[in-house]
Amino acid sequence: MAPHEADDDEPLTLQAVRDSWPAYDDDDRVAAFRSMSRPEAEDFFLDVRAQDQAWILRALRPDERRSWIRLLAPDDVADLLQAIPAEERPAYVALLDETTQKDVAGLLAFAEDDAGGLMHPRYVRIRPDLSVDEAITYLRKAARDKLGTLYYAYVLDAESHLLGVVSLRDLFVATPDKRVRDVMRTEVVVADETMDQEALARLFKQHRLFAVPVVDPERRMKGIVTFDDIGAVLEEEATEDIQKIGGTEALDTPYMRTPFPQMVRKRAGWLAVLFVGELFTASAMSRFEDEIKAATVLSLFIPLIISSGGNSGSQATTLVIRALALGEVTLKDWWRVVRRELASGVVLGLLLAPIGMARILLWQVFRLGDYTDHYVLVSLTVGLSVVGVVTWGTLAGSMLPFLLRRLRLDPASASAPFVATLVDVSGLVIYFTLASLILTGTLL
Amino acid sequence: MAPHEADDDEPLTLQAVRDSWPAYDDDDRVAAFRSMSRPEAEDFFLDVRAQDQAWILRALRPDERRSWIRLLAPDDVADLLQAIPAEERPAYVALLDETTQKDVAGLLAFAEDDAGGLMHPRYVRIRPDLSVDEAITYLRKAARDKLGTLYYAYVLDAESHLLGVVSLRDLFVATPDKRVRDVMRTEVVVADETMDQEALARLFKQHRLFAVPVVDPERRMKGIVTFDDIGAVLEEEATEDIQKIGGTEALDTPYMRTPFPQMVRKRAGWLAVLFVGELFTASAMSRFEDEIKAATVLSLFIPLIISSGGNSGSQATTLVIRALALGEVTLKDWWRVVRRELASGVVLGLLLAPIGMARILLWQVFRLGDYTDHYVLVSLTVGLSVVGVVTWGTLAGSMLPFLLRRLRLDPASASAPFVATLVDVSGLVIYFTLASLILTGTLL
Numbered sequence: 091m092a093p094h095e096a097d098d099d100e101p102l103t104l105q106a107v108r109d110s111w112p113a114y115d116d117d118d119r120v121a122a123f124r125s126m127s128r129p130e131a132e133d134f135f136l137d138v139r140a141q142d143q144a145w146i147l148r149a150l151r152p153d154e155r156r157s158w159i160r161l162l163a164p165d166d167v168a169d170l171l172q173a174i175p176a177e178e179r180p181a182y183v184a185l186l187d188e189t190t191q192k193d194v195a196g197l198l199a200f201a202e203d204d205a206g207g208l209m210h211p212r213y214v215r216i217r218p219d220l221s222v223d224e225a226i227t228y229l230r231k232a233a234r235d236k237l238g239t240l241y242y243a244y245v246l247d248a249e250s251h252l253l254g255v256v257s258l259r260d261l262f263v264a265t266p267d268k269r270v271r272d273v274m275r276t277e278v279v280v281a282d283e284t285m286d287q288e289a290l291a292r293l294f295k296q297h298r299l300f301a302v303p304v305v306d307p308e309r310r311m312k313g314i315v316t317f318d319d320i321g322a323v324l325e326e327e328a329t330e331d332i333q334k335i336g337g338t339e340a341l342d343t344p345y346m347r348t349p350f351p352q353m354v355r356k357r358a359g360w361l362a363v364l365f366v367g368e369l370f371t372a373s374a375m376s377r378f379e380d381e382i383k384a385a386t387v388l389s390l391f392i393p394l395i396i397s398s399g400g401n402s403g404s405q406a407t408t409l410v411i412r413a414l415a416l417g418e419v420t421l422k423d424w425w426r427v428v429r430r431e432l433a434s435g436v437v438l439g440l441l442l443a444p445i446g447m448a449r450i451l452l453w454q455v456f457r458l459g460d461y462t463d464h465y466v467l468v469s470l471t472v473g474l475s476v477v478g479v480v481t482w483g484t485l486a487g488s489m490l491p492f493l494l495r496r497l498r499l500d501p502a503s504a505s506a507p508f509v510a511t512l513v514d515v516s517g518l519v520i521y522f523t524l525a526s527l528i529l530t531g532t533l534l
Numbered sequence: 535m536a537p538h539e540a541d542d543d544e545p546l547t548l549q550a551v552r553d554s555w556p557a558y559d560d561d562d563r564v565a566a567f568r569s570m571s572r573p574e575a576e577d578f579f580l581d582v583r584a585q586d587q588a589w590i591l592r593a594l595r596p597d598e599r600r601s602w603i604r605l606l607a608p609d610d611v612a613d614l615l616q617a618i619p620a621e622e623r624p625a626y627v628a629l630l631d632e633t634t635q636k637d638v639a640g641l642l643a644f645a646e647d648d649a650g651g652l653m654h655p656r657y658v659r660i661r662p663d664l665s666v667d668e669a670i671t672y673l674r675k676a677a678r679d680k681l682g683t684l685y686y687a688y689v690l691d692a693e694s695h696l697l698g699v700v701s702l703r704d705l706f707v708a709t710p711d712k713r714v715r716d717v718m719r720t721e722v723v724v725a726d727e728t729m730d731q732e733a734l735a736r737l738f739k740q741h742r743l744f745a746v747p748v749v750d751p752e753r754r755m756k757g758i759v760t761f762d763d764i765g766a767v768l769e770e771e772a773t774e775d776i777q778k779i780g781g782t783e784a785l786d787t788p789y790m791r792t793p794f795p796q797m798v799r800k801r802a803g804w805l806a807v808l809f810v811g812e813l814f815t816a817s818a819m820s821r822f823e824d825e826i827k828a829a830t831v832l833s834l835f836i837p838l839i840i841s842s843g844g845n846s847g848s849q850a851t852t853l854v855i856r857a858l859a860l861g862e863v864t865l866k867d868w869w870r871v872v873r874r875e876l877a878s879g880v881v882l883g884l885l886l887a888p889i890g891m892a893r894i895l896l897w898q899v900f901r902l903g904d905y906t907d908h909y910v911l912v913s914l915t916v917g918l919s920v921v922g923v924v925t926w927g928t929l930a931g932s933m934l935p936f937l938l939r940r941l942r943l944d945p946a947s948a949s950a951p952f953v954a955t956l957v958d959v960s961g962l963v964i965y966f967t968l969a970s971l972i973l974t975g976t977l978l
Contacts, residue, residue, distance in 0.1 A: 108740060112861050112862045112863075113864055113866075113867055137741060230706045230707075262673075262674045295765050297581060298581065300744075300762075317761050317762070317765075318743075318744075318761070321738060321739050321761075321764060321768060322739065324765055324768045324772070325772070325860070331772075331776065332772070332775060332779060332855070332856045333852060333853060335776060335779060335780065335852060335950070336849050336851065336852025336950060337845055337849050337852075338849045338853060341853070344860070344862040345853055345854070345857035345862050346857070346870070350874070350877065353878065354881050354882065357878065357882060358882055360849075361842075361845055361846060361849065361882055361885075361886060361924075362885065362886065362889065364845050365838075365842060365845075365889055366889065368837065368838045368841045369838060369889075369893050371837035371841070372834050372837075372893070372903075373903075375833065375835075375837065376834055376903055379830055379831075382830050383830045386823055386827045386830075389819065389823075389833045390823065391816055391819075392819075392836055392837065393812065393816075393819065393837075393962065394809075394812045394813060394816055397844075397958055398805075398809060400844070400951065401781055401805060401808050401812075401951040402805060404949075404950055405780050405781050405782045405804075405805065405951070407780065408776055408779060408780025408781075409777065409780065409785070409789055412773055412776045412777065413788065413789035416556070416769070416773065417556050418557070418788040418789050418790055418791075419557065419789055419790060423790070434794075434798055437802075438798065438801060441805075441806065442805060442806060442809045445810065446809070449813050459816075480805075505848075506779070506780060506781075506950035507841075507845040507950065510841065510844065510951075510954065511841060511845070514837050514841055
């Protein structure tokens with residue numbers, strides 16, 4: 091599919107490329123990137139994700155690459171390098187100036203998902219005994235030299251220990267006779283290098299911060315993480331959770347950019363596990379084959395019963411997964427959640443059961459179906475089974491994420507399909523047990 | 535549950551309250567809030583979500599409320615008021631100073647989910663003919679008066695039309711002989727008042743912005759939206775999508791804070807719809823009652839077959855929902871997605887089918903089950919059905935979000951349970967159709 095804007099050889103505008111980029115295929119992307127003016131292409135290059143930057147660089151001729159990679163700040167170069175196959179990286183590192191090479195080497199020592207991996211190594215550091223006016227002058231010079239974000243300056247001692255932070259606003263509103271140590275804030279929210287990005291995002295959200303300094307265990311300053319990296323983190327975490335809830339491994343790449351074999355692999359794994367789990371329904375069913383032979387009418391409601399359990403379980407598990415991810419609920423709340431979900435399950439079951447019972451009774455009365463002479467008992471069996479299965483599904487669905495968290499696994503793995511599969515087997519047992527209790531002597 | 539830190543009458547620290555707040559019940563919250571020192575409580579109050587601020591205000595005595603509500607910026611007051619029952623609002627508005635009352639009234643005219651509802655009405659506006667040094671002096675004064683965010687100034691003409699934007703950095707690095715119009719950037723990313731918050735969040739992400747000006751159709755400036763509101767928006771949208779994917783209406787409130795009747799209502803609606811949909815399986819099954827009577831062995835694999843379709847459909851629908859939400863895929867890509875998912879479905883089906891067939895053949899050979907003398911044909915029926923149902927489930931699951939988007943509904947409503955229910959009925963038809971094709975003359 092060629093980008094339709096390109097049909098008439100007009101150069102593409104920056105906005106058009108931005109809007110369509112995620113949906114382009116490889117050829118479209120090369121064509122679109124080359125079609126922009128250099129300043130527009132630079133703006134574009136600076137804005138896209140590291141994976142896309144890496145992709146663009148690799149699509150360019152080797153001699154074209156240097157000026158593009160040098161547009162980037164060291165932390166962005168580090169992200170980009172991680173998106174490039176390891177064996178090709180040295181060639182790209184060689185394109186950088188020496189200072190940046192050193193910065194990048196330091197950053198690459200951290201995993202991309204840690205605070206250390208997200209941080210910028212360049213920031214404005216000042217000494218506590220500077221006067222307010224000296225500090226402003228210094229910040230102004232730092233801004234001109236593009237040394238880092240302008241809005242905060244970090245106050246460090248001679249050994250780089252973080253003493254406090256001043257914002258430009260703090261300096262502006264202070265009287266000129268003050269020193270930095272008088273106006274700096276000493277209660278600074280900090281992150282340590284190994285803090286994972288989800289925890290870091292929560293920190294930004296909780297304190298509504300623009301930037302967070304990253305420190306080592308001795309409180310020596312290592313760099314800063316800024317807000318613009320955090321929006322991306324929040325989206326990435328949500329995407330992972332959503333994909334897991336749907337019963338896939340997290341793709342880690344955009345849908346259309348995920349190679350077909352990789353996508354099938356990420357889906358097939360869970361699907362096979364679920365399929366094997368679902369094979370137990372065949373074993374469960376074979377235990378009830380005599381009942382089915384004696385009363386085929388019972389088989390008509392098997393899909394209805396088991397799916398009611400699956401659906402209510404999916405609801406409960408996704409609600410609890412998200413509440414855990416947002417910190418609304420913690421491990422120690424499990425008992426409160428049990429009570430709440432048990433009550434929900436019973437109420438929901440009692441709401442659904444009459445619908446199912448009415449369906450059976452009405453169809454029988456109006457001769458739309460034939461549920462044997464004992465249709466009232468059949469209807470009762472279905473009604474009670476719905477209550478039992480929905481209650482059990484809700485309870486199991488809500489507890490599974492807690493169990494996974496307790497085992498230090500990701501609660502989002504308690505996907506909707508996983509819970510549905512789990513509940514299917516038990517749903518059959520509940521249904522046929524109630525059936526033999528109620529129908530023995532009549533149908534059975 | 536009493537917060538355990540409070541057992542020994544020690545005042546709670548700000549950090550302790552922050553960490554535990556989401557999990558507290560009402561009594562805990564009142565106790566914790568009152569236990570902090572006033573400065574800590576103020577920091578806390580300023581940091582929490584609007585719903586929590588509203589809750590705190592309502593828990594305070596009426597005469598205590600004024601100094602708390604006046605801590606807030608007008609846009610935050612507007613958010614807070616929306617979290618207060620309409621009939622109580624006037625009493626809270628009366629606590630504000632007149633300027634803020636006016637600002638707030640203007641803000642409340644917008645829906646909370648629009649750009650207009652998120653915006654701050656106070657920002658720094660300057661004229662284009664100011665000199666660079668005059669502009670810096672003015673910004674410094676504005677910061678002292680807390681007129682708005684310090685980092686950008688918006689350049690407006692006499693009728694408030696937005697001409698451009700200057701950052702403090704732009705002013706700092708400019709030579710003093712320049713005027714604002716010489717250094718301002720005129721290519722400004724703007725939002726219009728009615729832009730929904732999801733689109734707005736995408737704008738921030740795309741351009742890595744700190745603040746976006748909101749303008750009316752004549753490009754008159756109305757206010758700004760800043761980055762700190764956007765992280766919350768991203769999380770909120772992801773939460774809504776996740777809850778919908780799980781088959782619930784979006785709760786809009788944290789799990790533990792959602793009143794029980796409201797939570798049951800939000801879950802019962804979809805559950806009842808799905809239940810009614812699932813009743814069609816009973817109708818479908820009754821058409822095949824003769825086949826089941828003739829060959830009960832067929833009933834054993836009903837849960838396996840239909841859940842395979844449901845699981846593969848859940849995968850496909852969540853992947854496509856998220857790709858649509860992130861803009862990785864748009865409506866016009868539907869045909870590429872159809873081809874991709876059709877291929878995925880066939881491959882996944884072909885991977886699963888041998889597992890099911892092997893299970894039947896092995897159990898028969900080792901006498902663990904009895905699948906009649908025609909067990910090879912039964913196994914073939916199950917295998918082909920798995921391929922058919924998985925392919926169909928994958929295809930249906932991936933198309934449903936497109937269909938909903940086309941109908942201007944939320945694609946996330948194509949929840950995992952919804953797709954599973956949809957596929958159950960068709961899965962039964964596929965299974966029994968294949969069975970009668972393969973088994974007529976032997977078992978049937």
